[in-house]
Amino acid sequence: MPLGRPIEEPPPLSAGRVELRVIRTRDAEPLRALLAENRGWLQRWEATHPAGRGVTPGTVSMRPTVRLLRRQLRVGSGLPFVVLLDGDVVGQLSVSxxxxxxxxxxxxxxxxxxxxxxxxxxxxxxxxxIDYLFGELGLHRVEICIRPENTASLRVVEKLGLRYEGRRASYIHIDGAWRDHECYVVTREEAPGGMLSRLPG
Known part of the structure; x- marks a missing residue:
């Protein structure tokens, strides 16, 4: 069940040149352009519909998607962020x-x-x-599921020291087929000093 209450929009979260900010309508076009430019980079990791429905990311306006994502805040089920580097939108991070x-x-x-x-x-x-989810929302556990072939994403959880919990077979429909995923987790008790402290200064 969701938190049972709306999630108050957090202020931007930042460390050095990197910032997380809740997605806004004005982010729709920069995100669409990034998705279009990065088709070859992202396609093999993107969720798809088993029945073949859906559109190619980057080919249509992101405004309806942004509205749906922001609705998660109101129902307490998710936190949709954009990732910024030096103030420019360079990606997305979704807490679902x-x-x-x-x-x-x-x-x-x-x-x-x-x-x-x-x-x-x-x-x-x-x-x-993760530090926000533990420190401000009071959550106990965060989970990240990654395809075994996605070495770049696996390096992320390795750098942060998340605990490997096992493989989920045929877990999510990705790039046209049901794909296995590796599951990594961290609990609040496992990160008493926060996750940022695990990264080099």
């Missing part, structure tokens, strides 16, 4: 499946443009998000 009650958990997914890959942007963004 936020659960209250006895679970107090969330799932986290992300993508960044190829031109900023390898610059430490994604690990910093993920650390900012």
């Amino acid at each position: 499946e936020i659960s209250g009650g006895a679970l107090q958990s969330a799932q986290l997914g992300y993508w960044v443009s190829e031109h900023v890959a390898g610059q430490g942007v994604t690990p910093t963004a993920v650390a900012l998000a």
Whole structure:
């Protein structure tokens, strides 16, 4: 079940050159352009509909998607962020499946443009998000599921020291087929000093 209350929009979260900010309508066009420019970089990791429905990311306006994502705040089920580097939008980070009650958990997914890959942007963004979820929302557990072939994303969870919990077979429909995912988790008790402290200064 969701938190049971709306999630108050957090202020921008930042560390060095990297910032997380809740997605806004004005982000729709920069995101659409990034998705179009990064088709070859992102397509093999993108969720698809098993029945073949849907549109190619980057080919249509993102405004309806932004509205849907922001609705998650009102119902307490998700936190949709854009990732910025030096003030420019370079990707997205989505906190989804936020659960209250006895679970107090969330799932986290992300993508960044190829031109900023390898610059430490994604690990910093993920650390900012998890620290907010533990420190401000009071969640207990955050989970990240990654395809075994996605070595760049696997490096993110390795840098942050998330605990490997096992493989989920045929877990999500990605790039036209049901794909296995590796599951990595961290609980609040496992990160007493915060996630940002795990990254080099």
